[in-house]
Amino acid sequence: MGEAPAFIVDDLQNQIGFENGFGSKFKGCKTTTTIGDKTYVIGGNDESTLPVEVRIFDKATGNWVTPIVLGSKPNSCKGLSAISLNDDRILIVNKGSAPDDCILFLEVDTWFVREQKKIRGTEVVAWSKGVWGDAEKPVVISGPSGVGKGTLISMLMKEFPSMFGFSVSHTTRAPRGMEKDGVHYHFTEQSIMEKEIKDGKFVEYASVHGNLYGTSIEAVEVVTDAGKRCILDIDVQGARSVRASSLEAILIFICPPSMEELETRLRSRRTETEEQILKRLQNAEVEMEQGKSSGIFDHILYNDNLDDCYESLKKLLGIDGAAAATQISAPQGIDLPADRSVSKMDNKIIINYGTPELEKASKSLLVPLSFFKNLIFNIMISCKLFERCDC
Numbered sequence: 001m002g003e004a005p006a007f008i009v010d011d012l013q014n015q016i017g018f019e020n021g022f023g024s025k026f027k028g029c030k031t032t033t034t035i036g037d038k039t040y041v042i043g044g045n046d047e048s049t050l051p052v053e054v055r056i057f058d059k060a061t062g063n064w065v066t067p068i069v070l071g072s073k074p075n076s077c078k079g080l081s082a083i084s085l086n087d088d089r090i091l092i093v094n095k096g097s098a099p100d101d102c103i104l105f106l107e108v109d110t111w112f113v114r115e116q117k118k119i120r121g122t123e124v125v126a127w128s129k130g131v132w133g134d135a136e137k138p139v140v141i142s143g144p145s146g147v148g149k150g151t152l153i154s155m156l157m158k159e160f161p162s163m164f165g166f167s168v169s170h171t172t173r174a175p176r177g178m179e180k181d182g183v184h185y186h187f188t189e190q191s192i193m194e195k196e197i198k199d200g201k202f203v204e205y206a207s208v209h210g211n212l213y214g215t216s217i218e219a220v221e222v223v224t225d226a227g228k229r230c231i232l233d234i235d236v237q238g239a240r241s242v243r244a245s246s247l248e249a250i251l252i253f254i255c256p257p258s259m260e261e262l263e264t265r266l267r268s269r270r271t272e273t274e275e276q277i278l279k280r281l282q283n284a285e286v287e288m289e290q291g292k293s294s295g296i297f298d299h300i301l302y303n304d305n306l307d308d309c310y311e312s313l314k315k316l317l318g319i320d321g322a323a324a325a326t327q328i329s330a331p332q333g334i335d336l337p338a339d340r341s342v343s344k345m346d347n348k349i350i351i352n353y354g355t356p357e358l359e360k361a362s363k364s365l366l367v368p369l370s371f372f373k374n375l376i377f378n379i380m381i382s383c384k385l386f387e388r389c390d391c
């Protein structure tokens, strides 16, 4: 697996140009990566503001497919270099872009993408940025019903689909209209869940608003096995259990601007009966008190304006632009030069780059492949992890 030979690239590019009319869009930069029967053609236009596009050639059917593309698409590029990692995602180096924008991932067959393919019934791929810095700790989001936890988590998952994985809890409450079993929750029955709690299947569990909720060991493992950072949407009791556990999590409590606004949001969601709304509002008072004063939480965020709150959340997690830039310029960091490409040799990922001083001579950063396996989407540019070599 890896980059397709040059003649296949040319052939595919000709086909794209002639058969699909994408040729002009792919003028600036293009790269192909073959995984199994599928060849992923990724390309863009250098000076334009058009986003980088993805097309898939399926050898099994002989057809071109235009996938649904999730995540933030990178904009124009001066050149792309790509390599398959673990056969489920493609590591892409975007030449000429800023250091905090140059390392990208295109998920093609990860758990998240496979789920999305099932839900949407079509080919799906997902973009995600490589993160510079220490971003491994699981994230616990708590707060009263209707405050916007789910909304904020969805935004995070949409912008960084490959970086975060949602811990799908078990619950005995009935599914809401749009909720899917196995995606939003594992919907189960009281007797079954009680037995599974006894069997030690859960990391934590609690009775909330009259139903049982719990995080299974498996739910967390699915996320960490995929090399992602786990997000848990759990109540204050669950947060307390996590705080007491060995799980080194960041715990964030989300507050509404007022109880009136909380009620408005809860009602406008139209997912609960009047009785359930009243119970949730009553419980919200207690949750707010515990959330603000218990010392369980590392951070409290006010969700007044949604975009502002989301930006604050990203800042806390070290994934806003400013925080990423700060980490890149940290003393131990290595600045990736502008002209770079990526290739794979044995168990190393090689990021090649030209240096102005040596004109055409190139240098490389050698990155152990295991580094990407263990820390996918959490690229720590650190002298300890990178060997420099003159090749």
Ligand SMILES: Nc1nc2c(ncn2[C@@H]2O[C@H](COP(=O)(O)OP(=O)(O)O)[C@@H](O)[C@H]2O)c(=O)[nH]1
Pocket: 141, 142, 143, 144, 145, 146, 150, 169, 170, 173, 204, 205, 206, 208, 209, 213, 214, 215, 233, 234, 235, 236, 237, 238, 239
């Ligand atoms: N302790 C614990 N709480 C959970 C879990 N999953 C969800 N919850 C919490 O249960 C509460 C009710 O969740 P839900 O029924 O989805 O309603 P919502 O809060 O209105 O979105 C929320 O406070 C969730 O954070 C879990 O696995 N463990």
Ligand SMILES: Nc1ncnc2c1ncn2[C@@H]1O[C@H](COP(=O)(O)OP(=O)(O)O)[C@@H](O)[C@H]1O
Pocket: 143, 144, 145, 146, 147, 148, 149, 150, 151, 152, 265, 266, 268, 269, 303, 304, 305, 306, 307
């Ligand atoms: N900052 C905000 N301003 C206005 N409405 C919001 C805001 N955040 C979320 N909402 C809305 O409030 C409702 C409840 O949000 P939701 O994410 O379901 O809450 P939770 O998961 O905490 O129960 C949803 O209809 C959502 O669109």
